[in-house]
Amino acid sequence: MNKTIPIEDALKRVHLPIESANGLPNSCYVEHSAFERDRDCVFAPGWISIGFGSDVPANWAVPVELMGYPLLITRDKNNTLRVFHNVCSHRGMQLVTEPGKLGTGLIRCKYHSWTYNFSGDLIGTPSLGGPDINQHKDFNPEINGLKPVRTEVWLDNIFINLDNTAEPFENFLSPLMQHWSKWVTADALKEFKPATTHGKLELVVNCNWKLAIENFLEAYHLPWVHPGLNTYSPLSQHYDIKRGENFSGQGSSSYSSPSGADGSLSSWPEDQMKYAEYPVLYPNTLLGLQSDHFFTMTILPISETESLERVQLMFLGEVAEDNKYDAHRKSVLEGWREVFAEDIFAVEGMQQGRRSPAYQGGVFSPVMDQHTLHFHQWIATRIARDL
Ligand code: FES
Ligand SMILES: [Fe+2]
Incomplete structure (x- = not known):
């Protein structure tokens, strides 16, 4: 039985000429830490396809999960498709759990009823300043909207770049x-x-x-x-x-x-x-x-x-x-x-x-x-x- 090679050495072998190269080691396929490393080092910096535009009719919000991260795809009545992190800015409730049409055009958190529009703006904060007082002078809703994810649609494929560092999509393509x-x-x-x-x-x-x-x-x-x-x-x-x-x-x-x-x-x-x-x-x-x-x-x-x-x-x-x-x-x-x-x-x-x-x-x-x-x-x- 062979001894496991340290990952640094194993990766060097991947870069050898094909006649003498070895592939990625087993750990890259079986360990949870490698899955998280793929998410952080391969998926987050890249252009990743997460679904199809046809999954999301106008006025719909569709939750998707990417390697454990909850995301939300929306399409407004003007057909603009957006992707957000699927989490309420208040206490971190996951906002949408099932795909569906939101007839009101609003995304409402089920916990304290904060409400966002399909552009991600926070437009409702009921009783935020006390019972029946919906604002507070020290709270700025403009900086507490949904967190957007960089998104492009090509041939009906929804591509995202999670960490905002990827090259422009045209260059990628x-x-x-x-x-x-x-x-x-x-x-x-x-x-x-x-x-x-x-x-x-x-x-x-x-x-x-x-x-x-x-x-x-x-x-x-x-x-x-x-x-x-x-x-x-x-x-x-x-x-x-x-x-x-x-x-x-x-x-x-x-x-x-x-x-x-x-x-x-x-x-x-x-x-x-x-x-x-x-x-x-x-x-x-x-x-x-x-x-x-x-x-x-x-x-x-x-x-x-x-x-x-x-x-x-x-x-x-x-x-x-x-x-x-x-x-x-x-x-x-x-x-x-x-x-x-x-x-x-x-x-x-x-x-x-x-x-x-x-x-x-x-x-x-x-x-x-x-x-x-x-x-x-x-x-x-x-x-x-x-x-
Ligand atoms: S966690 Fe969403 S409104 Fe409080
Ligand atoms: Fe095949």
Whole structure:
């Protein structure tokens, strides 16, 4: 049995050339302190997807939890979407516990009835200055509103930056958009709309969030884990996407649109219709770009050994919304559900294997695992800052 290597030394091994590198050590996948370190060093400084705009109709407030932090997504009657910390400024009551429409347009704390509007302003403080006296000269409501979280919405994905230190969102996105400029412009991508039916699926997987990312990054497992997919999109037709600073992934050159709906993005070149790409925007946003539809899978870590995968499909024009395409949307969603479900035993098996003291981060195929190592190095760089 091997002795556990100190984390500092283990992280140095992650940065070795791929022929001699080891992956992140087991502790990064099984310990609660590592989960909290991921939250503080990887998620808080980054652009993190936490859900979909379609989850939040106008006048709704939807609570979400990110690695133990209670957050609140609101959309006002003018369609402006905001994210706040889901906590009352008074005595720290969690404000909203269930998603729902707030017909009054107000968020009221159930404890002492302080009230906030959808912009986060504190607009009601009943009896704050004594019975039936709602103000006090020494209390300034203007500095006691909800605490906002930096938020951007792209392709209906809600991205947040918790600690306010991330680069501008356009900079975060631009390496991927440059890479995709061979097929699409930012404007053309806006032709995709969330599917109104059969547009979402969720899977809870018993693994650390990083294993779900790593599995998505490589096509190596295709012949054994996805034998059906491998018949029409075989491993030999997959290629590596050039790694950017904050993304990597794989592409296929044998994609074929599911029958049932015509149409493709207006900017997509005719001779490239068989191409599709599946990058990860680090750390937790998995994307699938095809000429006729798009998906996002957001990985939300629940604990060090449990993660929620949330998927939203988008289609073009009436294919996204019209009843006559309901069966088409269903068949595309069920196709992806089958593929994603096939991966569950693999990511859960890797989690189980990480209980073994004989495993010290493992080794990599110099050819097939380059993205996995790239992701490990990206993580190792961030968590090393906290050691
Ligand atoms: S804790 Fe919310 S009003 Fe007192
Ligand atoms: Fe897979």
